[in-house]
Structures are given as C-alpha cells and as structure tokens.
Amino acid sequence: MAKIGVFICHCGENIGAKVDCTKLAATLGEHPGVAIAVDYKYFCSDPGQESVKKAIRDNNLTGVVVAACSPRMHEATFRKACAEAGLNPYMCEIANIREQCSWVHNDPVQATEKAADITRSMVEKVKRNNNLQPIEVPVTRRALVIGGGIAGIQAALDIANAGQEVVLVEREPTLGGHMAQLSETFPTLDCSQCIMTPRMVEAAQHPKIRLLTYAEVVGVDGYIGNFHVKVKMKARYVDTESCTGCGDCITKCPNKKILSEFDCGLGKRPAIYTPFAQSVPNKPIIDKANCTYFKNGKCKVCVKVCQLNSINFEMQDEFIDLEIGAIVVATGFQVQDNSVYGEYGYGKYKDVINGLQFERLASASGPTSGKILRPSDGKEPETVVFIQCAGSRDPSKGVRYCSKICCMYTAKHAMLYAHKVHGGKSNIFYMDIRAAGKGYDEFTRRAIEEDEASYLRGRVSKVWEENGKLMVRGVDTLLGIPVVIAADMVVLATAMVPQPDAKDFAKTIGIGYDEYGFFNEAHLKLRPVESSTAGIFLAGACQSPKDIPDSVAQASASASKILALFSKEKLEREPVVATNNEATCAGCWGCVLACPYNAIEKKDIVDRSGKVIKRVASVNPGLCQGCGTCVTFCRSNSLDLAGFTEKQIFAEVMGL
C-alpha cells in the first residue's frame, strides 16, 4: 500500500501568492495513497528539509512528492534529503507548481486547481516508481589533452604532476602554439619564449606525458571515463626515433624560399624544417607540398646528408587508438584574415601587418632578430600607426565580440617599439581601452605616460601609399577633427577567431559551439570549464578570446576537474537508462539507428547448444543518456526508460 508524502512549498511569495497552498494540502491529503500532505514556507531550507525527513520516518512513507519549483532547481536537494531519511532517492519526485503554474497564472482559484492537478499527477507517478540504484562505470585514468599551446601544456603538466597519465596531442610539428610566437608578454614584459620553452621541454620529458606531435584527433567515441579516441599520426617523413635533430638536412635543403608559417610569412624556411629553433620535439619534418623530391621525384639531398638514415619518403599516415577517461580541449585560436578590410590595405601594402606579425618582428628569435624593421625595405620605421579593433566589435565586416587581448598587446607593441626604436613615434587609434586585469590598467598608462604612445580615440577610414609613406586617415573624436598621419608601418590589432575547422572538430568530438565556432561551456558562470558533454573540458582560447593568465587558469581548472574524476575508482551515473524487453523485441534495429549515443547493440539470444535463436537490441547502460528516443521509436513497445517508465507516464497522464 502506497504511503505518499506530499510537501507543498510556498517558495515565499513565489508560489504562495497565487496558489492557496493550505487548500492544496487539504485537497491532496484526501487523494488515495497520500499519507500526509503539508505546506511550508520554504521546504528547501534546512528546517524544511528536516521536516520532510521527519515525516518520512514518522509515517514510514514509501514515496515523496515535493510540489515546488522546477526539478532542475531542487530535485537533487530533495532526493538527497530522502536518501538521508532512508528512502530510495528515486522515490522522490518534484511537482513543478512554480514555473509551470504560479509564475504564469493570474487567477488564484484556477492556479490552485492546476497546482492540484500537477501534484496529483506526480502522486500517481510516484506510486509506480521503483527503487533505482546508481550505475557504476569504471574510469580509465588517462587524460587526453588536445592542443599543445600554453593551455594544453598547463593542463597536461597539472594532471601529470598529480601522477595521472596524459596523452598530449598537437597537430603542428612542435609544441608551443601561439604563445611561442610572441615576443614579450603583458603586463610584465617577460620574454614569452623564456617562460614557454621550459614548460614545453618539461611536458615533453615528463614520464607521465605521452607526447604526440604532428598528430590529429580524428574520432572520439564512448563516454565519460571510457572514451575511445582515434589519433592520426601524420607522416613526418623523418624517423623521430633515430633523428638526433642535428639540423644538417635543414641547412643543406636546396629549397629555402618557403614562407615560414611560424614567422607569419615574414621569414623563410626550407622544405625540411623545424618551425623554430626551440621546437619540441626538435626533429624536422618534410613539407610534402613544397619538397622538390615529392614534386619532381629528384633531389634527396637530405637523404644524402643524413648520417642516421632517418629520412623516409615512404612514410605513411598512421592511426593509433587510445583508451581515455577524460579530455581537455585546448585547440586555441587563429587571427582573422585582415584582407576583408580593403581600406586598411592589408595584403596590398607590405608594411601593413597584423599584431602577430609585429610579435615576430619584436621577437629575438624572429626574422629580424628582434629589430623592428619594416618588411618592405628593412628600414627602421620612424612612425607607426596601430589600429585597434581591426575586426573586433565590428558586426558589419568582422566579429561582434571584443577580442579582449588587443588593447593590452597594442600597448605592449607601442612600448616595445619605444624601447627598440628610440625617438620612434607611435599613434594608436582605439575605440575604448579595455584594460581590466591585474596590473593591466597600470600597463596601458605606462605606455602613454612613460613610452609616449599617442592614443587617438577614433577609427581609421583609409590607408594609402604616398611618396613612400603609408597615409593613414582617421578621426580624433575627442577633438572632433579628422587626422592624416604619414606612417612608415601600420599594425592592425586583428580579431581573435576560432580555428577554421573548429565547428567540424566540435562535431567530431561531440561538443557544442557558438555561432562563431568557439566551444560552448556547460554553464557560463557556474560550469565555465566543462563542455556540455560529460568528461570533456575546455581550456584556453578555443572557448572564447583569452589572454595567457586566463588560459592558464582555465587549464588548471580543467586539470583539477579531471583529477577529481580520476580520484574515484568508479563513476556513479544516474540510473535513468533505457531497458529492453528481450522477449517482445522484434529485432528491427530501428532503435540502434535512432540512438544518438550509439548505446544500443545487437545481442544474440542463444540456446544451450550455442545456436542463435534470435537477435535482440541490448542497451549499454554506461552509454545510455536516458533521452528516450529509442522508447518513442519502438513499435512493439519493448523499450522502456527507468524512472520514466510507460507505466509511470501513463499514470501521470491519467492523474490529470
């Protein structure tokens, strides 16, 4: 015999103002199977929860209905309270009389009637609830970090330093990402490479980190704690085992005129190369598209000079399968292609460059060894114009968001320029100076006050060449006058955009993304490092534009989430999963196709001699997310969803 307790919450005025909770309690008290029906101001409060627990014990309740807010809000709270009172937590249900009743109705009489219907229907459901036990799934204690920039390296090191295994996958031939390309970093002006390269080496040499460079994740299956990951190891044409990184092949390669990606096209590299001198691993790769041998079938100079026979033109892409428990996605960003701004002349005038190119010019390891020289003639520019928001905050041609880092790096560029070119004049066109962060505003003030950067509030309308100068026409909105500046170099503070293949990659690994292609977090405020897929976490600029401190903080946060996950032998999952009645299943496999999580397999029913009698669908509870798609599809009604069985739903509907 059911003994259901009904607890009607006023939620202060939220419910109490529209629903007559006392009358509701009296109505429900007369419903068959209801042992006790009471109302209270706030059942979610500590005394409220205590009164629920006491009622369960005193009345030997077999089920509980809390008529209150949305189950998203407090289902977990009340289920926990029920469990503490000795009741199976899945014998507790929430009747939502706030969002679905009091908040949307004006007439108290009708609202009270509707609240009674909603609550009664849940009482009918609870009568048919079953005790459910959480599902335990094993955890593979090995993390995958996708992306070897600062965020990925930080996450990998944090996890590895806690003693857990990490596989770090980077699609470029070296670790480092964008941070390795930077000159000095704001707001402290410490050299980027000096702080980055030791971390790269540490990651590569860490006994718990397996480093896979020039590799891409091409498939992710499975679920939290049990992902199956496929990684493509792209052919380097150099055997990294035997290669010592002596560099003879790089020096002797006859094809040295290829624009260096690492130097943003400002420097040159050979066809067999390492992206930069401090690459990790410091082993070259062959750029197949530009290699003379691959193009003409002749050359092989590298083969001749290599004393260790490490060059192998026959090398093929390889695929490796990994068992992974949790994933950090740290795939980073790209800079927007500025050629959409024809008026700025990017791509047309050699001396109009973007911020990342300026970083390479200012970097000691860059094509000019750290001297600020203009790309066209190698002369020191006497006047430089910096244009902020070149793409950011521009709904018409660029992106609507603020790229966050540009105000700071432009101030840094002006400072580096002032330090390297004495007497150089920098002019910065800006919309707003956004310098929120520790030491950030002080930094921009320093650029203005000590390094004499001239900030002009306004936009640039056109850049053109005249007598060897770049003429920049803009407006100073604070003075309300048009200005024309004759500059030697123009630097665009280009917008940060997602990787061009971010959306496809998100589909490959099964996470959400926004309209731009930045990956979605589970909750912007409360779960900022989790993706919407359990077990996959985010770090760095793949989620939104971020600077180094933010990326590192998020990477460490992701790592700590993963370490918490790995601290348990087994994971507990909600037992709301589909089950199949093998006796009635017709084996049509519609559910196998309909399941978005690949959680349904085909299972053979065999007799004693091992002969297959029939084949039926079988739900893997570890994979099932309880969405119910298969249940709605099943024509023979063989599939059912624990916690939301057809019996329960039917009773719920009939209770209305």
Add this chain to the structure above:
Amino acid sequence: MSIQEQYKKRVRELLSSGAVKMVIGYQAGTTADRRRPLFIRTPEEAEKLVLDSACIANLSGYLVTEGLLSDEKSVGIFLRPDGIRSINILAAEAQLNPEQVVILGFDGNDKEVTALQGEKARDFSAIIASIKEHAPEAPRNPQLEQIEKMSPKERFAFWQAEFSRCIKCYACRQACPMCYCRRCIVDSNQPQWVNTSSHTLGNLEWNVVRAFHLSGRCVGCGNCDRACPVNIPLRLINAKMAGEVLGAFDHFAGMSETQEPVLASFKKDDSETFIL
C-alpha cells in the same frame, strides 16, 4: 507458353534442383475471381499454381513466419513490385536475409500479367526506382483527393465514422507484411495505451497508431484494405502517410535492402535545429 506455364516450369526446376525448399504462390480460391496462397513443397504440387491478374495479395508476410528461414534454406515467392519492396523493408529491418528469398516477379493490370526479370530483390532496383520517379504523376485515388479537400473538422468526422465500424479483429495487422512484431503495442497492457474494446476512441487510437507505425514503410499493397471485414478504406490513410514521407524526406519505402527507416534515422547535417 503462357506466363503461368513458364513459371510452373520454373517452380518445378527450383524445387527439384533443391535451390529452394518451398515456393509461395497462388492457387484457385473459393470463387472464380479470388486466389488463395499456395505453399509448394514438391515439384508435383506446382500443378496447382495459378498466376493471373487476380493474384493481387502481397505474400511477403508469410516469409517472416517464425522459424521458416532459420534453417538458412531459400524460399521462392511470387511477388509484384510492391511485394519486392516489402522484401527490401523486411531485409532492412533485419527480419529476413534477402539472399534466402528467390523472387518470381510479375506485374500487370486487371487483365493480364507479365513476368519480371530477376531473382534477388536487388535485381529489381531499376523497376522500383522508376516507380518512385513516376510516383508524383501516377493517378491519385479520387477518394483521397476528396478527403484532402475536406476541412479538418469534416475529415475528422469522416475518419471517426469509418473507424466507428472497426471491430478490432486486427485482420489488417495479420494481413500486413510489416506487422511482424511478436507482441503488438495493442497487446501490451502495462500500461494499456490503446483500448481493446471497440468504441470510437479506442478504434481511433488503434488505427492512428497503425498509420504511424506504417509511415515510411507501407508499400500500398492493399492487403489490409482487402482483409478488413467492415471495409474501412485503410489504404487511403496509409497512402496519405506515404505521400507525406515522400514529400518531407524524399523517402520511398522499400528502395533497397539497406534503406534506413525514415523515422529512426537522422543526419548530423540536417538543417533542422532540433539536431545538435
């Protein structure tokens, strides 16, 4: 030699060579214009075979009789193109192995029948493709057009009147090759979603559930329609659903042995926003 005699010869060959263990065909019925199914197990029995324009029933449902194909031996069967489409659907839904089905295909109108070339379901794909292609210009059932012109209220009243005659004998289900479930949803009583008694609501529920279960699967063979003892025009409701599915998803039931069921498959690049 008439097509009937040709096929008799073929049936004898198939059985005597052991290529098939049985052939499912037609024989004379109780009246001159009716045919009943014939299960031919020996070459001699082939003599009873009748093949003419009165052979209209879709026999494919007999193939999913429990245990018939579990010995992995082949069975021959006389099928019109709609029946061949049923074989494709049954194969796609893992109810039979199409390699075990030897098709004796034929087609025709209400006067005469012609033989169709081919043996396995896939051999007839060109014919099926051309039926799909010509589906839009095929003459539409005048009654269906009439129903489509009704207002929703009139249409509901029409079907309510039709279904009120239903006696829940489930002859439609038994005659339909697609109704192979070991337990039908109406036989499930925990909970009893569909009322078993023959009142208006229960009748409507049953017939609507069946229409949905056949969407994207019905080949329009008319078995249900002919089986109905109270002459409910079931074919109309199924034809309407088939048209909707064709229009909305370009899905024509029974195109191939590997066709995915329209209501269970989805594509990640679907333009609809409900797909993540």
